[in-house]
Amino acid sequence: MTVQTSSLRATPTVPAAPVQRSRRSRFFEAWPPLTLFALGWIGLMLVVALGADFLSPFHFAALDLRARLQPPVGFGGDWRHAMGTDELGRDVLSRLIVSIRISILIAFFGTIISTTLGTGLGFVAAHFRGKAEWLILMLIDFQASVPFLIVALAVLAFFGNSLVLFVGLMGLNSWERYARIARGLTISANEQGYAGAIRQLGASSWRVYGLHVLPNIASTLIVSMTITFPETILLESGLSFLGLGVQPPLSSLGNMVGYGREYITRASWILLFPSVVIILTTLSISIIGDWLRDRLDPTLR
Amino acid sequence: MIGFLAHRLLRALLTIFLVVTFAFFVLRLSGDPALLIMSVDAPPEAVAAFRKAWGLDQPIWMQYGAFVVHALTGELGNSMRDGRPAIQLVLEKVPATLALTVPALVLKIAIGVPAGIYAALRRNSFADRLTMLLSVAGFTMPSFVLALLLVLVFSVQLGWLPSSGIGGVVNMILPIITLGAAGAAILARFTRSAMLEVLGQPYIRAAQAKGLSWRRVVTEHALPNAAIPTTTIIGFMIGTLIAGAVVVESVFAWPGIGRLLVVSVASRDLAVVQTILLLVAATMVVSNIVVDVVYGWIDPRMRTAPK
Numbered sequence: 001m002t003v004q005t006s007s008l009r010a011t012p013t014v015p016a017a018p019v020q021r022s023r024r025s026r027f028f029e030a031w032p033p034l035t036l037f038a039l040g041w042i043g044l045m046l047v048v049a050l051g052a053d054f055l056s057p058f059h060f061a062a063l064d065l066r067a068r069l070q071p072p073v074g075f076g077g078d079w080r081h082a083m084g085t086d087e088l089g090r091d092v093l094s095r096l097i098v099s100i101r102i103s104i105l106i107a108f109f110g111t112i113i114s115t116t117l118g119t120g121l122g123f124v125a126a127h128f129r130g131k132a133e134w135l136i137l138m139l140i141d142f143q144a145s146v147p148f149l150i151v152a153l154a155v156l157a158f159f160g161n162s163l164v165l166f167v168g169l170m171g172l173n174s175w176e177r178y179a180r181i182a183r184g185l186t187i188s189a190n191e192q193g194y195a196g197a198i199r200q201l202g203a204s205s206w207r208v209y210g211l212h213v214l215p216n217i218a219s220t221l222i223v224s225m226t227i228t229f230p231e232t233i234l235l236e237s238g239l240s241f242l243g244l245g246v247q248p249p250l251s252s253l254g255n256m257v258g259y260g261r262e263y264i265t266r267a268s269w270i271l272l273f274p275s276v277v278i279i280l281t282t283l284s285i286s287i288i289g290d291w292l293r294d295r296l297d298p299t300l301r
Numbered sequence: 302m303i304g305f306l307a308h309r310l311l312r313a314l315l316t317i318f319l320v321v322t323f324a325f326f327v328l329r330l331s332g333d334p335a336l337l338i339m340s341v342d343a344p345p346e347a348v349a350a351f352r353k354a355w356g357l358d359q360p361i362w363m364q365y366g367a368f369v370v371h372a373l374t375g376e377l378g379n380s381m382r383d384g385r386p387a388i389q390l391v392l393e394k395v396p397a398t399l400a401l402t403v404p405a406l407v408l409k410i411a412i413g414v415p416a417g418i419y420a421a422l423r424r425n426s427f428a429d430r431l432t433m434l435l436s437v438a439g440f441t442m443p444s445f446v447l448a449l450l451l452v453l454v455f456s457v458q459l460g461w462l463p464s465s466g467i468g469g470v471v472n473m474i475l476p477i478i479t480l481g482a483a484g485a486a487i488l489a490r491f492t493r494s495a496m497l498e499v500l501g502q503p504y505i506r507a508a509q510a511k512g513l514s515w516r517r518v519v520t521e522h523a524l525p526n527a528a529i530p531t532t533t534i535i536g537f538m539i540g541t542l543i544a545g546a547v548v549v550e551s552v553f554a555w556p557g558i559g560r561l562l563v564v565s566v567a568s569r570d571l572a573v574v575q576t577i578l579l580l581v582a583a584t585m586v587v588s589n590i591v592v593d594v595v596y597g598w599i600d601p602r603m604r605t606a607p608k
Binding site for chain 2: 138139141142244272285287290
């Protein structure tokens with residue numbers, strides 16, 4: 001009897017349940033938990049990068065010689081230096097915050113430069129065809145023929161290092177991807193009706209490419225940017241790790257890992273925190289990129 | 302086939318030529334090599350003698366011509382650090398690098414290809430998702446971070462393996478795993494998407510429709526077709542055998558090309574840097590040609606030269 005009543009009582013709620021569940025599952029289908037986490041992490045990184053001056057508890061280069069090699073909270077340290085300190089007593093959390101700012105800034109400008117340069121050259125190649133296109137295709141071949149890390153190392157060997165040169169160098173990374181995409185898509189756009197129609201209406205080439213072709217290929221370019229951005233972070237941190245990228249007293253995530261390597265046996269937290277930040281950041285952008293690709297650009301699947 | 306090869310060779314030569322040009326101009330744009338190499342307070346006569354010895358007193362286009370001829374005949378100057386020919390210095394380090402990168406390549410293929418095939422055949426299963434998540438994690442993780450994490454666990458905590466240096470096979474285990482992991486991740490992702498692409502083709506449905514078992518459809522129809530794009534990526538990996546270990550060699554203090562490159566960059570040993578640049582470009586270009594030939598061999602559609 002009790003079974004019967006409970007099942008009877010349960011029946012009215014049955015129709016409501018699938019609706020509720022489907023709304024929630026629909027939400028998670030559009031926004032998978034992993035993507036939400038990734039978006040949250042990138043948001044946090046942006047806040048840290050923008051508000052570095054307000055967030056860091058100490059100046060990133062301030063020494064505290066009485067508190068050298070202090071472990072982080074939970075491993076015998078205290079809240080004064082939540083992530084511990086390094087050999088010179090510098091606060092790891094403060095250095096991490098400044099490093100995040102530098103690394104994000106370099107990756108951001110590097111990606112912007114490479115996208116602009118590549119897309120521009122792609123448009124030029126598709127517009128003029130002939131000799132200009134041939135020259136650009138040759139440059140693309142060249143760029144693709146040598147791993148960029150090697151080229152970057154060669155340039156750094158010859159020119160020495162400065163932050164401006166370094167950011168510019170990061171901007172030369174993988175421009176050829178955008179050039180290829182922009183050229184291919186523009187050629188096919190030029191063959192479609194809309195570009196021709198606007199041209200017939202008397203629009204200049206700038207207008208055609210900037211206001212009509214660009215918005216049409218933007219989603220593909222944005223998805224490619226989610227590949228270039230983590231690549232640039234990896235490249236920058238790799239070079240900085242080798243001591244050839246961002247130079248002290250400035251600090252980037254790669255620098256911190258490179259410095260922490262000396263203390264791997266005694267103070268592994270110095271290298272663990274920046275390592276985790278690098279991994280989570282590049283991983284998050286890749287996850288967001290996959291998600292964006294599925295939403296924006298079914299042709300890339 | 303002949304036309305196709307000729308076309309490829311032409312493009313390859315052009316690329317090498319561009320790299321030589323790049324090396325020349327980077328050298329020139331960075332300043333007067335005489336002043337760069339000699340000390341600031343060197344006597345003017347010595348600088349002039351140096352310029353004459355290196356042909357720097359001649360017009361730039363003649364210098365360029367001489368540089369290209371020298372580069373193509375393998376004369377790339379002497380190392381500033383120990384005075385020996387740069388090419389000799391560089392070639393000496395090749396075996397050490399290959400000792401790491403070749404086993405790593407085997408590891409990449411042995412893990413990446415089966416994982417990719419498995420994931421594709423069980424699309425959207427838990428195993429597929431896990432493989433893909435691991436794969437994304439694998440190639441977004443910088444090699445130096447992975448290397449240091451491995452050192453932290455296996456050398457510092459467990460004390461099983463040495464953290465760096467040369468010696469026996471034990472010294473090579475961690476570098477090879479580090480190099481292999483990222484490559485396996487890329488290969489798994491690539492193989493999976495190649496397989497998925499092939500499995501969606503009409504001829505797979507046709508093969509099924511004529512009553513072939515699923516096993517035969519996969520082994521006889523899907524795998525050979527998916528092998529074509531996968532070959533490209535593996536070929537690209539062969540091209541990076543020389544230069545793919547720059548960071549990992551530095552972490553593990555392994556005396557290969559990558560370590561030499563980093564040290565030479567830090568000490569501005571220009572001749573050595575240039576030589577490595579050219580060697581790397583040549584390796585990449587040659588491996589690209591080999592891939593194209595293999596491509597033509599396994600895929601008859603590719604045998605005609607592109608217009």
